[in-house]
Amino acid sequence: MLTDTLKTLFIRDLEKLKEELELYSNEGNIWIVDKAIPNSAGNLTLHLVGNLNTYIGAVLGNTGYIRNRPEEFSLKYIPRQELISKLESTISMIGTVLSNITEEQITAEYPQLINDQKVSTEYFLTHLATHLSYHLGQVNYHRRLLDN
Template sequence: MHTTTLVKLFKRDLNTLKEEINLYKNEENLWKVDGSVTNSAGTLCLHLIGNLNHFIGAALGNTGYVRQRDLEFSLKGVPKSELIKQVEDAIVVVENVLNRLTDEDLQQEYKHRKEPMTTEYFLSHLAMHLAYHLGQINYHRRLLDK
Protein backbone atom coordinates (compact mmCIF):
# COMPACT_ATOMS: atom_id res chain seq x y z
CA MET A 1 0.00 0.00 0.00
CA HIS A 2 1.30 3.45 -0.83
CA THR A 3 0.87 6.53 1.31
CA THR A 4 -1.20 8.14 -1.48
CA THR A 5 -3.88 5.50 -0.87
CA LEU A 6 -3.80 6.05 2.89
CA VAL A 7 -4.02 9.83 2.45
CA LYS A 8 -7.05 9.45 0.16
CA LEU A 9 -8.81 7.16 2.63
CA PHE A 10 -8.13 9.32 5.67
CA LYS A 11 -9.11 12.52 3.85
CA ARG A 12 -12.29 10.93 2.47
CA ASP A 13 -13.44 9.74 5.88
CA LEU A 14 -12.38 12.87 7.77
CA ASN A 15 -14.27 15.01 5.26
CA THR A 16 -17.27 12.71 5.74
CA LEU A 17 -16.87 13.21 9.49
CA LYS A 18 -17.15 16.97 8.95
CA GLU A 19 -20.29 16.42 6.85
CA GLU A 20 -21.85 14.19 9.50
CA ILE A 21 -21.20 16.76 12.24
CA ASN A 22 -22.61 19.51 10.02
CA LEU A 23 -25.75 17.48 9.29
CA TYR A 24 -26.93 17.63 12.91
CA LYS A 25 -30.03 19.81 12.88
CA ASN A 26 -29.81 20.54 16.59
CA GLU A 27 -26.27 21.15 17.85
CA GLU A 28 -27.19 19.94 21.34
CA ASN A 29 -27.92 16.50 19.86
CA LEU A 30 -24.22 16.06 19.12
CA TRP A 31 -23.83 15.38 22.84
CA LYS A 32 -26.95 13.28 23.38
CA VAL A 33 -26.78 9.70 24.66
CA ASP A 34 -29.71 7.38 25.08
CA GLY A 35 -30.03 3.87 26.49
CA SER A 36 -27.29 1.65 25.12
CA VAL A 37 -25.90 4.51 22.98
CA THR A 38 -23.30 5.61 25.54
CA ASN A 39 -20.95 7.68 23.38
CA SER A 40 -22.27 10.82 21.75
CA ALA A 41 -21.23 11.92 18.28
CA GLY A 42 -19.30 14.80 19.83
CA THR A 43 -17.41 12.40 22.07
CA LEU A 44 -16.60 10.09 19.16
CA CYS A 45 -15.44 13.05 17.08
CA LEU A 46 -13.10 14.24 19.86
CA HIS A 47 -11.83 10.67 20.27
CA LEU A 48 -11.02 10.35 16.56
CA ILE A 49 -9.25 13.71 16.50
CA GLY A 50 -7.17 12.81 19.56
CA ASN A 51 -6.40 9.35 18.21
CA LEU A 52 -5.10 10.59 14.85
CA ASN A 53 -3.20 13.53 16.32
CA HIS A 54 -1.52 11.14 18.74
CA PHE A 55 -0.75 8.07 16.64
CA ILE A 56 -0.01 9.86 13.36
CA GLY A 57 0.81 13.45 14.32
CA ALA A 58 2.90 12.95 17.44
CA ALA A 59 4.19 9.40 16.94
CA LEU A 60 5.11 9.60 13.26
CA GLY A 61 5.30 13.34 12.62
CA ASN A 62 6.82 14.58 15.87
CA THR A 63 4.21 17.35 16.07
CA GLY A 64 4.48 17.64 19.84
CA TYR A 65 0.79 16.88 20.29
CA VAL A 66 0.06 15.66 23.82
CA ARG A 67 -3.01 13.48 24.01
CA GLN A 68 -5.48 13.97 26.83
CA ARG A 69 -7.57 10.86 26.22
CA ASP A 70 -9.72 11.32 29.32
CA LEU A 71 -10.93 14.67 27.97
CA GLU A 72 -11.96 13.03 24.70
CA PHE A 73 -14.63 11.21 26.72
CA SER A 74 -15.43 13.80 29.40
CA LEU A 75 -15.68 17.09 27.47
CA LYS A 76 -19.22 18.01 26.52
CA GLY A 77 -20.79 20.86 24.65
CA VAL A 78 -17.86 21.69 22.38
CA PRO A 79 -19.42 23.88 19.65
CA LYS A 80 -19.98 22.31 16.25
CA SER A 81 -17.74 24.94 14.65
CA GLU A 82 -14.86 23.97 16.97
CA LEU A 83 -15.29 20.26 16.21
CA ILE A 84 -15.19 21.03 12.47
CA LYS A 85 -12.05 23.15 12.94
CA GLN A 86 -10.33 20.35 14.86
CA VAL A 87 -11.23 17.85 12.13
CA GLU A 88 -9.85 20.22 9.47
CA ASP A 89 -6.64 20.60 11.49
CA ALA A 90 -6.38 16.81 11.81
CA ILE A 91 -6.70 16.46 8.02
CA VAL A 92 -3.71 18.76 7.58
CA VAL A 93 -1.65 16.83 10.13
CA VAL A 94 -2.52 13.42 8.66
CA GLU A 95 -1.85 14.55 5.09
CA ASN A 96 1.45 16.25 5.93
CA VAL A 97 2.80 13.35 7.98
CA LEU A 98 1.71 10.59 5.62
CA ASN A 99 3.02 12.41 2.55
CA ARG A 100 6.48 12.40 4.14
CA LEU A 101 6.52 8.64 4.73
CA THR A 102 8.30 6.40 2.26
CA ASP A 103 7.43 2.84 1.30
CA GLU A 104 10.37 1.81 3.48
CA ASP A 105 8.91 3.74 6.42
CA LEU A 106 5.66 1.81 6.02
CA GLN A 107 7.50 -1.48 6.40
CA GLN A 108 9.28 -0.41 9.59
CA GLU A 109 8.00 -1.55 12.96
CA TYR A 110 5.49 0.86 14.48
CA LYS A 111 7.13 1.41 17.85
CA HIS A 112 4.23 3.01 19.70
CA ARG A 113 2.28 -0.20 20.34
CA LYS A 114 3.03 -3.16 22.58
CA GLU A 115 2.54 -5.86 19.97
CA PRO A 116 4.85 -5.88 16.95
CA MET A 117 3.41 -4.60 13.67
CA THR A 118 4.48 -2.56 10.69
CA THR A 119 3.62 1.10 10.35
CA GLU A 120 1.55 0.21 7.28
CA TYR A 121 -0.49 -2.29 9.30
CA PHE A 122 -1.11 0.18 12.10
CA LEU A 123 -2.09 2.96 9.70
CA SER A 124 -4.57 0.55 8.10
CA HIS A 125 -5.90 -0.19 11.57
CA LEU A 126 -6.31 3.56 12.24
CA ALA A 127 -8.22 4.01 8.96
CA MET A 128 -10.56 1.18 9.94
CA HIS A 129 -10.97 2.65 13.44
CA LEU A 130 -11.97 5.96 11.85
CA ALA A 131 -14.47 4.24 9.54
CA TYR A 132 -15.96 2.25 12.44
CA HIS A 133 -16.63 5.32 14.55
CA LEU A 134 -17.79 7.28 11.51
CA GLY A 135 -20.51 4.67 11.03
CA GLN A 136 -21.48 5.02 14.68
CA ILE A 137 -21.76 8.79 14.27
CA ASN A 138 -23.95 8.40 11.20
CA TYR A 139 -26.22 6.00 13.09
CA HIS A 140 -26.26 8.29 16.15
CA ARG A 141 -27.32 11.25 14.02
CA ARG A 142 -30.12 9.37 12.28
CA LEU A 143 -31.32 7.87 15.56
CA LEU A 144 -31.07 10.79 17.97
CA ASP A 145 -31.18 13.98 15.88
CA LYS A 146 -34.87 13.91 15.06
Template sequence: MIIESLKSLYSRDLNKLKIEIEAYHNEASIWITDKNISNSGGNLCLHLVGNLNMFIGAQLGNTAYIRHRELEFSLKDIPQNELIEKVEATAAMIDSVLDKLTEENLKKEYPLEPLGYKMTTEYFLIHLFGHLSYHVGQINYHRRLLDI
Protein backbone atom coordinates in the same frame (compact mmCIF):
# COMPACT_ATOMS: atom_id res chain seq x y z
CA MET B 1 2.01 3.82 -3.92
CA ILE B 2 0.25 2.80 -0.69
CA ILE B 3 0.96 6.23 0.78
CA GLU B 4 -1.20 7.87 -1.89
CA SER B 5 -3.96 5.33 -1.23
CA LEU B 6 -3.79 6.00 2.52
CA LYS B 7 -3.87 9.76 1.95
CA SER B 8 -6.93 9.40 -0.25
CA LEU B 9 -8.76 7.13 2.19
CA TYR B 10 -8.02 9.24 5.26
CA SER B 11 -9.05 12.37 3.38
CA ARG B 12 -12.28 10.70 2.23
CA ASP B 13 -13.32 9.49 5.68
CA LEU B 14 -12.26 12.63 7.55
CA ASN B 15 -14.41 14.54 5.06
CA LYS B 16 -17.26 12.12 5.88
CA LEU B 17 -16.69 12.84 9.57
CA LYS B 18 -16.90 16.58 8.89
CA ILE B 19 -20.11 16.09 6.88
CA GLU B 20 -21.64 14.01 9.69
CA ILE B 21 -20.89 16.65 12.31
CA GLU B 22 -22.22 19.39 10.00
CA ALA B 23 -25.40 17.36 9.37
CA TYR B 24 -26.69 17.60 12.94
CA HIS B 25 -29.70 19.94 12.74
CA ASN B 26 -29.77 20.54 16.49
CA GLU B 27 -26.28 21.29 17.77
CA ALA B 28 -27.18 20.05 21.26
CA SER B 29 -27.96 16.61 19.78
CA ILE B 30 -24.26 16.10 19.06
CA TRP B 31 -23.79 15.50 22.80
CA ILE B 32 -26.85 13.34 23.56
CA THR B 33 -26.46 9.81 24.87
CA ASP B 34 -29.16 7.23 25.42
CA LYS B 35 -29.55 4.14 27.56
CA ASN B 36 -27.87 1.92 24.95
CA ILE B 37 -25.69 4.60 23.34
CA SER B 38 -23.00 5.63 25.82
CA ASN B 39 -20.83 7.75 23.50
CA SER B 40 -22.17 10.88 21.86
CA GLY B 41 -21.29 11.86 18.31
CA GLY B 42 -19.26 14.75 19.70
CA ASN B 43 -17.23 12.52 21.99
CA LEU B 44 -16.57 10.04 19.18
CA CYS B 45 -15.39 12.96 17.04
CA LEU B 46 -13.03 14.13 19.80
CA HIS B 47 -11.82 10.56 20.22
CA LEU B 48 -10.96 10.26 16.53
CA VAL B 49 -9.17 13.60 16.50
CA GLY B 50 -7.18 12.65 19.60
CA ASN B 51 -6.38 9.17 18.34
CA LEU B 52 -5.11 10.33 14.95
CA ASN B 53 -3.17 13.27 16.35
CA MET B 54 -1.47 10.98 18.84
CA PHE B 55 -0.65 7.98 16.69
CA ILE B 56 0.03 9.75 13.38
CA GLY B 57 0.83 13.33 14.37
CA ALA B 58 2.91 12.87 17.51
CA GLN B 59 4.46 9.49 16.73
CA LEU B 60 5.14 9.77 13.00
CA GLY B 61 5.12 13.53 12.46
CA ASN B 62 6.76 14.71 15.69
CA THR B 63 4.01 17.28 16.17
CA ALA B 64 4.39 17.34 19.97
CA TYR B 65 0.65 16.67 20.34
CA ILE B 66 -0.21 15.59 23.87
CA ARG B 67 -3.25 13.38 24.14
CA HIS B 68 -5.74 13.60 26.99
CA ARG B 69 -7.81 10.53 26.15
CA GLU B 70 -10.11 10.81 29.17
CA LEU B 71 -11.25 14.26 27.96
CA GLU B 72 -12.21 12.81 24.59
CA PHE B 73 -15.08 11.09 26.39
CA SER B 74 -15.84 13.57 29.17
CA LEU B 75 -15.83 16.97 27.44
CA LYS B 76 -19.26 18.19 26.38
CA ASP B 77 -20.87 21.06 24.52
CA ILE B 78 -17.95 22.00 22.31
CA PRO B 79 -19.44 24.10 19.50
CA GLN B 80 -20.15 22.30 16.24
CA ASN B 81 -17.89 24.65 14.27
CA GLU B 82 -15.01 23.97 16.68
CA LEU B 83 -15.38 20.21 16.16
CA ILE B 84 -15.31 20.79 12.40
CA GLU B 85 -12.15 22.90 12.74
CA LYS B 86 -10.51 20.08 14.72
CA VAL B 87 -11.40 17.57 12.00
CA GLU B 88 -10.06 19.86 9.26
CA ALA B 89 -6.82 20.43 11.17
CA THR B 90 -6.44 16.68 11.69
CA ALA B 91 -6.96 16.04 7.98
CA ALA B 92 -4.29 18.61 7.10
CA MET B 93 -1.89 17.11 9.64
CA ILE B 94 -2.35 13.59 8.27
CA ASP B 95 -1.79 14.77 4.71
CA SER B 96 1.39 16.54 5.78
CA VAL B 97 2.76 13.60 7.78
CA LEU B 98 1.98 11.03 5.10
CA ASP B 99 3.64 13.27 2.49
CA LYS B 100 6.89 12.94 4.42
CA LEU B 101 6.77 9.15 4.79
CA THR B 102 8.49 6.81 2.37
CA GLU B 103 7.64 3.24 1.46
CA GLU B 104 10.69 2.30 3.54
CA ASN B 105 9.20 4.11 6.58
CA LEU B 106 6.04 2.05 6.21
CA LYS B 107 7.98 -1.21 6.45
CA LYS B 108 9.63 -0.17 9.72
CA GLU B 109 8.27 -1.22 13.08
CA TYR B 110 5.78 1.25 14.53
CA PRO B 111 7.42 2.90 17.59
CA LEU B 112 4.66 1.87 20.04
CA GLU B 113 2.63 -1.28 20.66
CA PRO B 114 -0.88 0.17 21.10
CA LEU B 115 -2.48 -3.13 20.09
CA GLY B 116 -0.26 -5.12 22.42
CA TYR B 117 2.14 -6.47 19.80
CA LYS B 118 4.78 -5.31 17.34
CA MET B 119 3.63 -4.28 13.89
CA THR B 120 4.81 -2.31 10.90
CA THR B 121 3.89 1.33 10.48
CA GLU B 122 1.93 0.35 7.36
CA TYR B 123 -0.13 -2.19 9.30
CA PHE B 124 -0.93 0.31 12.04
CA LEU B 125 -1.89 3.05 9.57
CA ILE B 126 -4.34 0.60 7.99
CA HIS B 127 -5.66 -0.30 11.45
CA LEU B 128 -6.13 3.41 12.29
CA PHE B 129 -8.05 3.92 9.06
CA GLY B 130 -10.40 1.06 9.99
CA HIS B 131 -10.88 2.61 13.44
CA LEU B 132 -11.74 5.95 11.81
CA SER B 133 -14.27 4.36 9.46
CA TYR B 134 -15.90 2.37 12.27
CA HIS B 135 -16.50 5.42 14.43
CA VAL B 136 -17.69 7.58 11.51
CA GLY B 137 -20.36 4.94 10.95
CA GLN B 138 -21.32 5.11 14.63
CA ILE B 139 -21.61 8.90 14.41
CA ASN B 140 -23.86 8.55 11.36
CA TYR B 141 -26.12 6.17 13.24
CA HIS B 142 -26.05 8.38 16.37
CA ARG B 143 -27.12 11.39 14.31
CA ARG B 144 -29.95 9.56 12.58
CA LEU B 145 -31.28 8.16 15.87
CA LEU B 146 -30.84 11.08 18.25
CA ASP B 147 -30.75 14.35 16.27
CA ILE B 148 -34.04 15.76 17.51
Protein backbone atom coordinates in the same frame (compact mmCIF):
# COMPACT_ATOMS: atom_id res chain seq x y z
CA MET C 1 2.19 3.71 -2.76
CA LEU C 2 0.03 2.59 0.15
CA THR C 3 0.48 5.90 1.99
CA ASP C 4 -1.26 7.73 -0.87
CA THR C 5 -4.22 5.37 -0.61
CA LEU C 6 -4.36 5.67 3.17
CA LYS C 7 -4.07 9.46 3.02
CA THR C 8 -6.99 9.56 0.58
CA LEU C 9 -9.11 7.31 2.82
CA PHE C 10 -8.30 9.22 6.03
CA ILE C 11 -9.13 12.55 4.39
CA ARG C 12 -12.30 11.20 2.78
CA ASP C 13 -13.62 9.85 6.08
CA LEU C 14 -12.64 12.92 8.10
CA GLU C 15 -14.44 15.10 5.53
CA LYS C 16 -17.47 12.81 5.85
CA LEU C 17 -17.31 13.19 9.64
CA LYS C 18 -17.41 16.98 9.18
CA GLU C 19 -20.49 16.52 6.97
CA GLU C 20 -22.16 14.35 9.60
CA LEU C 21 -21.64 17.03 12.26
CA GLU C 22 -23.02 19.68 9.91
CA LEU C 23 -26.13 17.55 9.20
CA TYR C 24 -27.33 17.60 12.81
CA SER C 25 -30.49 19.72 12.76
CA ASN C 26 -29.92 20.81 16.35
CA GLU C 27 -26.31 21.37 17.42
CA GLY C 28 -27.03 20.17 20.97
CA ASN C 29 -28.00 16.75 19.62
CA ILE C 30 -24.33 16.13 18.80
CA TRP C 31 -23.90 15.52 22.54
CA ILE C 32 -26.93 13.28 23.22
CA VAL C 33 -26.42 9.87 24.78
CA ASP C 34 -29.40 7.56 25.13
CA LYS C 35 -30.04 4.04 26.33
CA ALA C 36 -27.37 1.71 24.98
CA ILE C 37 -25.51 4.43 23.04
CA PRO C 38 -22.77 5.40 25.50
CA ASN C 39 -20.82 7.88 23.34
CA SER C 40 -22.09 11.01 21.68
CA ALA C 41 -21.02 12.09 18.21
CA GLY C 42 -19.10 14.93 19.85
CA ASN C 43 -17.10 12.59 22.05
CA LEU C 44 -16.43 10.20 19.17
CA THR C 45 -15.14 13.17 17.16
CA LEU C 46 -12.83 14.23 20.00
CA HIS C 47 -11.66 10.62 20.33
CA LEU C 48 -10.80 10.35 16.63
CA VAL C 49 -8.99 13.70 16.65
CA GLY C 50 -6.95 12.59 19.68
CA ASN C 51 -6.26 9.14 18.26
CA LEU C 52 -5.04 10.33 14.86
CA ASN C 53 -3.06 13.27 16.22
CA THR C 54 -1.32 10.91 18.62
CA TYR C 55 -0.52 7.90 16.47
CA ILE C 56 0.07 9.69 13.17
CA GLY C 57 0.86 13.27 14.20
CA ALA C 58 2.98 12.85 17.32
CA VAL C 59 4.52 9.43 16.68
CA LEU C 60 5.13 9.54 12.93
CA GLY C 61 5.18 13.29 12.32
CA ASN C 62 6.83 14.54 15.52
CA THR C 63 4.15 17.23 15.87
CA GLY C 64 4.46 17.45 19.64
CA TYR C 65 0.76 16.68 20.11
CA ILE C 66 -0.04 15.55 23.66
CA ARG C 67 -3.14 13.44 24.09
CA ASN C 68 -5.59 13.65 26.96
CA ARG C 69 -7.68 10.56 26.26
CA PRO C 70 -9.99 10.88 29.30
CA GLU C 71 -11.08 14.33 28.08
CA GLU C 72 -12.05 12.84 24.73
CA PHE C 73 -14.95 11.20 26.55
CA SER C 74 -15.56 13.63 29.42
CA LEU C 75 -15.68 16.99 27.62
CA LYS C 76 -19.17 18.04 26.55
CA TYR C 77 -20.92 20.74 24.55
CA ILE C 78 -17.96 21.97 22.56
CA PRO C 79 -19.43 24.08 19.76
CA ARG C 80 -19.91 22.30 16.43
CA GLN C 81 -17.62 24.78 14.65
CA GLU C 82 -14.81 24.05 17.12
CA LEU C 83 -15.18 20.31 16.46
CA ILE C 84 -15.06 20.99 12.72
CA SER C 85 -11.98 23.16 13.18
CA LYS C 86 -10.27 20.31 15.06
CA LEU C 87 -11.15 17.97 12.18
CA GLU C 88 -9.77 20.42 9.62
CA SER C 89 -6.49 20.65 11.56
CA THR C 90 -6.36 16.86 11.70
CA ILE C 91 -6.96 16.61 7.94
CA SER C 92 -4.10 19.04 7.36
CA MET C 93 -1.80 17.07 9.67
CA ILE C 94 -2.68 13.77 7.95
CA GLY C 95 -1.91 15.28 4.55
CA THR C 96 1.44 16.60 5.69
CA VAL C 97 2.64 13.58 7.68
CA LEU C 98 1.55 10.88 5.25
CA SER C 99 2.99 12.81 2.31
CA ASN C 100 6.39 12.59 4.00
CA ILE C 101 6.33 8.89 4.93
CA THR C 102 8.82 6.89 2.89
CA GLU C 103 8.40 3.35 1.59
CA GLU C 104 11.03 2.25 4.10
CA GLN C 105 9.13 3.84 6.99
CA ILE C 106 5.78 2.32 6.08
CA THR C 107 7.20 -1.19 5.87
CA ALA C 108 9.24 -0.75 9.04
CA GLU C 109 8.10 -1.56 12.55
CA TYR C 110 5.78 1.06 14.06
CA PRO C 111 7.78 3.04 16.67
CA GLN C 112 5.53 1.98 19.59
CA LEU C 113 4.20 -1.33 20.82
CA ILE C 114 0.53 -1.80 20.03
CA ASN C 115 -1.29 -3.94 22.60
CA ASP C 116 2.14 -5.13 23.75
CA GLN C 117 3.00 -6.30 20.23
CA LYS C 118 5.30 -5.15 17.48
CA VAL C 119 3.46 -4.33 14.26
CA SER C 120 4.47 -2.73 10.98
CA THR C 121 3.61 0.89 10.34
CA GLU C 122 1.51 -0.12 7.34
CA TYR C 123 -0.48 -2.53 9.52
CA PHE C 124 -1.10 0.11 12.17
CA LEU C 125 -2.04 2.85 9.69
CA THR C 126 -4.53 0.43 8.14
CA HIS C 127 -5.88 -0.28 11.62
CA LEU C 128 -6.26 3.46 12.26
CA ALA C 129 -8.15 3.90 8.98
CA THR C 130 -10.60 1.11 9.87
CA HIS C 131 -10.96 2.53 13.41
CA LEU C 132 -11.92 5.89 11.89
CA SER C 133 -14.40 4.21 9.56
CA TYR C 134 -15.97 2.26 12.44
CA HIS C 135 -16.58 5.39 14.51
CA LEU C 136 -17.76 7.35 11.45
CA GLY C 137 -20.48 4.72 11.03
CA GLN C 138 -21.43 5.13 14.68
CA VAL C 139 -21.73 8.90 14.25
CA ASN C 140 -23.92 8.44 11.17
CA TYR C 141 -26.17 6.04 13.08
CA HIS C 142 -26.23 8.35 16.13
CA ARG C 143 -27.33 11.29 13.98
CA ARG C 144 -30.07 9.39 12.21
CA LEU C 145 -31.36 7.80 15.41
CA LEU C 146 -31.16 10.65 17.91
CA ASP C 147 -31.33 13.86 15.87
CA ASN C 148 -35.11 14.20 15.70
